[in-house]
Structure formats: structure tokens, C-alpha cells
Amino acid sequence: MSEILLEVHNLKTYFPINKSFISKKKDFVKAVDGVTFKLLKGETLGIVGESGCGKSTTGRSILKLIEPTSGEIIFEGRDVLSLSKQELRKLRKQMQIVFQDPFASLNPRLRISSILEEALLTHGIGKSKKERRQKILEILQMVGLSAFHADRYPHEFSGGQRQRIGIARAIAVGPSLIIADEPVSALDVSVQAQILNLFQRLQKELGLTYIFIAHDLSVVKHISDRIGVMYLGRMVEFADKNQLFSEPLHPYTKSLMSSVPVPNPESEKKDRIILTGDVPNPVNPPLGCTFHPRCFACMEVCKTKNPRNIEVKPGHFVACHLFEPEIMDQETTSNFI
Amino acid sequence: MGTNLVKKEALLKVEDLSIRFKTGKNNFVNAVSQVNFTINKGETLALVGESGCGKSVTSLSIMRLISNSVGNIDGKIIFNDIDFNQLSEKKMRSIRGKDVSMIFQEPMTSLNPVHRIGRQISEVLKLHTDASGDELKKQTVDILKKVGIPRPEKIISEYPHQLSGGMRQRIMIAMAMACNPSLLIADEPTTALDVTIQAQILDLMNDLKTNYETAILLITHDLGVVAEMADRVMVMYYGQIVEEAHVKTIYKNPQHPYTIGLLNSIPSLEDEQDNLQPIEGNVPNIGEITKGCPFFSRCTQAHSKCFERNPPLIKTNNEHSVRCWLYIHEEALA
Structure with missing residues (x-):
């Protein structure tokens, strides 16, 4: 469990935008701005x-589907960013992705068997057609579909079934890491639970490691071992799941958690922290801590200085000035913690 | 409750x-x-x-x-x-x-992109009340205030694409509650x-x-x-x-x-x-x-x-x- 599978260090992905046509001055959307984490073998990391x-963007940058601007991505001891195209292709056999929209991520003109076979052919799995066919049927079974589904087209399936096909395609090549980018957010609640269970079963059976990206806190809590909370391109808090939910530290995490409606009309009405304003424009993020204009505990220092990542407890990181030792000593802020 | x-x-x-x-x-x-x-x-x-x-x-x-x-x-x-x-x-x-009024799911698509916010809200008032001129404008601004839109006097002359999703949904609610x-x-x-x-x-x-x-x-x-x-x-x-x-x-x-x-x-x-x-x-x-x-x-x-x-x-x-x-x-x- 403690073996490190993937290490992401200070990952930055900027998208250039030409603000002015004449001056050619370049601006950037800092989509990912200095994300660092370690992923252990067999765990599920929720983002x-x-x-x-x-x-x-973080998920896609790790797979190099989007070229990161800078940073280090070390997968099983190899630096992903310095690999050649052929080497990268080989490595992708180890890292696969499941996309959000099951309606857009399958080629409508290919039968399911061809969609899966393509993945096998690319990575040279299965010597003969017969062998590949056998493998395809096996995989379909694994994700809860049947052999007769193999010769159908994507439009013949419901959303949940299509997502199963997306998962089948990812596991077909025998990866060790799967990045799941909002895999259940397009699905109905009753079907969503089926897919979450499938993810968990496959993890046990195949020893997979997941990076599970989602916006739904209850889904992330359910499936993850550790969770990273992102805001405007930065990882603002990172901790073990239970630690994070019992003791959220960053003001953003706190307000995010209190915003989630609880499906129990008799639960105590929690003191909801309602954030004012919207997420700022990433082209022109606020100076200092990007969260400061919406933060209920904003201090002078937050407006000018970007907070560093502080390890408050073993394995619990938070990027917030409140947790700088010298500030924590002051009594005035202690009621926020 | x-x-x-x-x-x-x-x-x-x-x-x-x-x-x-x-x-x-x-x-x-x-x-x-x-x-x-x-x-x-x-x-x-x-x-x-x-x-x-x-x-x-x-x-x-x-x-x-x-x-x-x-x-x-x-x-x-x-x-x-x-x-x-x-x-x-x-x-x-x-x-x-x-x-009876209605709010739709997609705040992005249910506002008219070519009309200013003020016009879209005042249209409701024009149809159902006698307000006109400055009175109409004042009422429009009041409604925007009611739904918590910051700087409503400016917003009324902006277009939907200039606003975020949350703001647009507020505008929809403002129209519905007008x-x-x-x-x-x-x-x-x-x-x-x-x-x-x-x-x-x-x-x-x-x-x-x-x-x-x-x-x-x-x-x-x-x-x-x-x-x-x-x-x-x-x-x-x-x-x-x-x-x-x-x-x-x-x-x-x-x-x-x-x-x-x-x-x-x-x-x-x-x-x-x-x-x-x-x-x-x-x-x-x-x-x-x-x-x-x-x-x-x-x-x-x-x-x-x-x-x-x-x-x-x-x-x-x-x-x-x-x-x-x-x-x-x-x-x-x-």
C-alpha cells in the first residue's frame, strides 16, 4: 500500500490567450498552478x-493529453514529461482514463467490439483475432455487460451502460492507474451507484489505483482514501478522507462542505457558510491567496502573499496563512480553526 | 416548513x-x-x-x-x-x-443573448403592471437588489454573457419574482x-x-x-x-x-x-x-x-x- 506509484511535483499547465491582437502580449489562464501530490499503489485519490x-486539466496533464507547462510527473520511477512519443505510448498502457460524458466519448460508428479491439491492437495485446475476441468478451463480462452487447453500436446503450463500456476500454489494456474524470456526474442517481460499485469491485479484483475527479463531495467521500481540494488551479487542502471530513481546515473546504445539501430533512441545520461572489476569472486571478476575496477569515497578508503548503498534521496539507505557526499563535484567529 | x-x-x-x-x-x-x-x-x-x-x-x-x-x-x-x-x-x-412563473434549468440558454439584462426584466413589468419610464427602471433595480445582485445599476445595461452562471440564475429568479x-x-x-x-x-x-x-x-x-x-x-x-x-x-x-x-x-x-x-x-x-x-x-x-x-x-x-x-x-x- 505504501509504495509510490505516481509523483506529481509542482505541476503547472498554462493556456496562452492573446489578449491584444496588435501588441502580441501574451496572457495565460493558469489552469493548474503548482499542484504537488504523491499517489500510493492501490489507493483512490479523490480530487x-x-x-x-x-x-x-490536472488529470489530463498527468496523462500528457494536455502538455503541461512545467513540473514533474514521475510514474513508477520514470519521468513522463521527458519520454519520447513511442515510450509515452507504451507507458499509456499503464495509465488510462475514463471520461465524463459517455455519449461523447464513444465513436458512434464503431461497434463495441471494435472500440475495445482498437485499444488492444494499439498496445499489441492478443495475437489473433480470435484471441482478441475472447479477451473482449471477458472484459465485457467484468464490467457487467454480456457477450451479445459486443456487436452493438453505442447508441443502443443507456448512459450507465455506456459508462461501463468506457470503463471496459480503460481496463482492457491492463493498466495500473485509471484517471476517472467525473465518471458518474452525467448519470441518474440509481445508475450512479451501480457505476461506483463497479469501480470499487474492479479495484479489488485488478488491484487498480484511481485518481477520481468529481465535483460531488459525497461521491468523492464514498470512493476515495485520500482527497485533494482544488480551487482556481491550486490544491488548497490535501488529507486522508476521514481526517478531511472530520476536521476541514481551509476556509474554502469548510464552506464547500457546509454547502452540500444533506439528504435528511431532520438533520440539524448546520451553520451554513455561504460564500459571497463567484469563482474569479482565472485569467486575472486575485493577488495573494486566490481565495481571499470570498474568504470569511481573510487577513491583510492574504491579499498580497500566496500561502505555502503547510503540513499541519502528518499527511494533512493546507495552503492557508491561518496555519502559519506565527499566525496560529495569535489568539484572534484561533476561533477560525 | x-x-x-x-x-x-x-x-x-x-x-x-x-x-x-x-x-x-x-x-x-x-x-x-x-x-x-x-x-x-x-x-x-x-x-x-x-x-x-x-x-x-x-x-x-x-x-x-x-x-x-x-x-x-x-x-x-x-x-x-x-x-x-x-x-x-x-x-x-x-x-x-x-x-405563475417559472425558472428553468439552464441559466445559460434561457436568457436572450442579444438583449440587455434590464430590458429582459422590465419586459415582465411592462406586460403586467402600469410602470413605465423612470419608475420602470427603479422597479427593475429594486428587483435585482432583492435577489442580491451587486451593483444593479450597472448590471441592467450588461448582456447575459458578461455574467457568471450563478448571476444568470439570479437574473432568472429576479424575472420570475418580478x-x-x-x-x-x-x-x-x-x-x-x-x-x-x-x-x-x-x-x-x-x-x-x-x-x-x-x-x-x-x-x-x-x-x-x-x-x-x-x-x-x-x-x-x-x-x-x-x-x-x-x-x-x-x-x-x-x-x-x-x-x-x-x-x-x-x-x-x-x-x-x-x-x-x-x-x-x-x-x-x-x-x-x-x-x-x-x-x-x-x-x-x-x-x-x-x-x-x-x-x-x-x-x-x-x-x-x-x-x-x-x-x-x-x-x-x-
Whole structure:
């Protein structure tokens, strides 16, 4: 469990935008701005955040589906960013992705068997057609579909079934890491639970490691071992699941958790922290801590200085000035903690 | 909340509502069948169900927004003793936006992109009140203030694309609330929004409800939102109401296997669960099932009777209705 599978260090992905046509001055959307974490073998790491916080870009940058601007991605001891195209392709056999929209991520003109066979062919799995067919049927069985589904087209399936096919395609090549980018958010609640169970079963059977990206806190809590909370391109808090939910530290995490409606009309009405304003424009993020204009515990230092990552307890990281030792000593802020 | 204290006075009664869509020359599918419900003054009724269960169509038909060329609507929609289906289009238009108004799911697509915000809101006031000129502008700004829009004087001359999703949804609510309607139909009002923004919008809707005694028909699939907003809950499946009860009853003592399954499907933030108990199978498409209880194939407690006949909606006690043979049997014995 303690073996490190993937190490992401100071990952940055900036998208250039030409602000002015004439001056050619370049601006950047800092989609991912300095994300660092370690992923252990066999665990599920959840990444949560609101739309535009960079969680999907982080996932795609790790697979190098989007070219990161800088940083280090070490997968099983190899630096992903320095690999050649051929080497990268070989490595991708180890790391696969499941996309959010099961309606857009399957080629409508291919039968399910061809969609899966393509993955096998790319990575040279199965010597003969017969062998590949056998493998395809096996995989379909594994994700809860039947052999007769193999010769159908994507439009003949419901959303949940299509997501099963997306998962089948990912596990077909025998990866060790699967990045699941909002895999259940397009599904109905009753079907969502089926897919979450499938993810958990496959993890046990195949010893998979997941990075599970989602915006739904209850889903992330259910499936993850450790969770990272992102805001505007930065990982603002990172901790073990139970630690994070019993003791959220970052003001953003706190308000995010209190915003989630609880499906129990008789639960105590919690003191909801309602954030004012919207997520700021990532082209022009606020100076200092990007969260400070919406933060209920904002201090002077937050407006100018970007907080560093502080390990408050073993394995519990938070990027917030409140937890700088010298500030924690002051009594005035202690009621926020 | 607290509806028990207030004397219940029916605001909207929907009786035997059935909606059929034409799929061919002589082919129809029943999108909604035999729906009956009442919304009392100042109450929030939540209509819950998964995609394709007919919840949005029900709300559109209340507003008479489904044209006769695409579907047949049977049944009565009685609002304050007026039957909407008997009204002329002109009369109906004077009610829409004034007495009954609606918020749609997509704040991105339900605002007109080529008109300024101010114009879109004042249009409602122009149609339904006598305000004009400076008075109209003042009222528009007041409404924007009411829904918590910062710098409303500037916003009225901006275009929808300049605003964020949460702001746009506020604008939609501002338009809907402009004439203080007695019924607000909110069709998935927060589905497209982030949780922190969703919390803002739900808060706003609750404020408006308490301050103006607006009744709300809340259509959603999010059981968390329901628990926080609703007084009563109606669960729909395959175009039918399968269960209806007070919100606390639904969560504490759900009776229909579908409702139970839905509640078991959601991961909880509070307790630790090893495994979720999903409902097996998929949501059926409208028109797919022709015989028996539509939930039959996914139900863990189905028996032969369920396959043969669709159960009627019966009351298991005064304020709890359910459509399931399991309870009809018990009734007969008692």
C-alpha cells in the first residue's frame, strides 16, 4: 500500500490567450498552478473542486493529453514529461482514463467490439483475432455487460451502460492507474451507484489505483482514501478522507462542505457558510491567496502573499496563512480553526 | 416548513393530468399518466425523479407550454378556481409571469443573448403592471437588489454573457419574482450550478418564500436539495406518481421500492458505507413498458401480480400515498 506509484511535483499547465491582437502580449489562464501530490499503489485519490478549478486539466496533464507547462510527473520511477512519443505510448498502457460524458466519448460508428479491439491492437495485446475476441468478451463480462452487447453500436446503450463500456476500454489494456474524470456526474442517481460499485469491485479484483475527479463531495467521500481540494488551479487542502471530513481546515473546504445539501430533512441545520461572489476569472486571478476575496477569515497578508503548503498534521496539507505557526499563535484567529 | 400550523388552502390542483406525445401518424407515447396533486398556498412541493420520468413535462403542461401539435394534454389544471385549459391564449398570457412563473434549468440558454439584462426584466413589468419610464427602471433595480445582485445599476445595461452562471440564475429568479407570483415553478434551478453557488440560490429562494409567501413547485433529482427545501415530496417514475408524502415521512419511512432504492443509492456524507445499494437495471424509456408496474423489472420485491397489472395509487394513511401492490395487499387484510 505504501509504495509510490505516481509523483506529481509542482505541476503547472498554462493556456496562452492573446489578449491584444496588435501588441502580441501574451496572457495565460493558469489552469493548474503548482499542484504537488504523491499517489500510493492501490489507493483512490479523490480530487474535488468547482467548475473551472483545474481538476480535469490536472488529470489530463498527468496523462500528457494536455502538455503541461512545467513540473514533474514521475510514474513508477520514470519521468513522463521527458519520454519520447513511442515510450509515452507504451507507458499509456499503464495509465488510462475514463471520461465524463459517455455519449461523447464513444465513436458512434464503431461497434463495441471494435472500440475495445482498437485499444488492444494499439498496445499489441492478443495475437489473433480470435484471441482478441475472447479477451473482449471477458472484459465485457467484468464490467457487467454480456457477450451479445459486443456487436452493438453505442447508441443502443443507456448512459450507465455506456459508462461501463468506457470503463471496459480503460481496463482492457491492463493498466495500473485509471484517471476517472467525473465518471458518474452525467448519470441518474440509481445508475450512479451501480457505476461506483463497479469501480470499487474492479479495484479489488485488478488491484487498480484511481485518481477520481468529481465535483460531488459525497461521491468523492464514498470512493476515495485520500482527497485533494482544488480551487482556481491550486490544491488548497490535501488529507486522508476521514481526517478531511472530520476536521476541514481551509476556509474554502469548510464552506464547500457546509454547502452540500444533506439528504435528511431532520438533520440539524448546520451553520451554513455561504460564500459571497463567484469563482474569479482565472485569467486575472486575485493577488495573494486566490481565495481571499470570498474568504470569511481573510487577513491583510492574504491579499498580497500566496500561502505555502503547510503540513499541519502528518499527511494533512493546507495552503492557508491561518496555519502559519506565527499566525496560529495569535489568539484572534484561533476561533477560525 | 410549519405548514401544519397554517390552514391549508389549495392554490393549484392538478387533476388526472395525462400527456401523450405523437410519435407517428397514429402512434402516441404516454409521457405522463393520471397525475393528481395539490399545492397549497405558501408551500414547497418537490417533484423528484430521474431523467425521463415526466417531471419537466408536468411542469410545462401546468404553464400550458406544450403545444397541441406535439402532444395531447388531458385533465384539469385548476389555479385559484380557474381552469387553465379553458382559458384563451390571451388570458393565459396574462397569468404567466404574473401569477405563475417559472425558472428553468439552464441559466445559460434561457436568457436572450442579444438583449440587455434590464430590458429582459422590465419586459415582465411592462406586460403586467402600469410602470413605465423612470419608475420602470427603479422597479427593475429594486428587483435585482432583492435577489442580491451587486451593483444593479450597472448590471441592467450588461448582456447575459458578461455574467457568471450563478448571476444568470439570479437574473432568472429576479424575472420570475418580478410580479410577486403566488406560484413559482422551478425546474432543476440549481442543477447547472456549483455547490457553493447552489447554496446561495437555495437560500435566496427560501427567503423569497418566507417574505412573499410564494408557493414553490420544485422539480429536481437531487435528494439533498429536496430535504432542505420541501414541505411535501412527490416521487415520479415512468410518468406516474409512485409515492407522495410529507418530506420527513419520505426520508424516514419510504414505502415504494423505488423511493427506497433511490435513497439507498446516494452516498452519504455523514456515515461510512462499504457498498452502495443501487437499483439494478436502467431507467426505462417512455413507451418501453406496456403492461404491469413499470418498476417491475428493477424491483427486488416484485411478484406475479406486479407483472400483470399496474397498481393504483392508494393512501396508506392520511398524508401518505403509494402506488405498489405490496401495500394494497396489506390494506385488504386490514
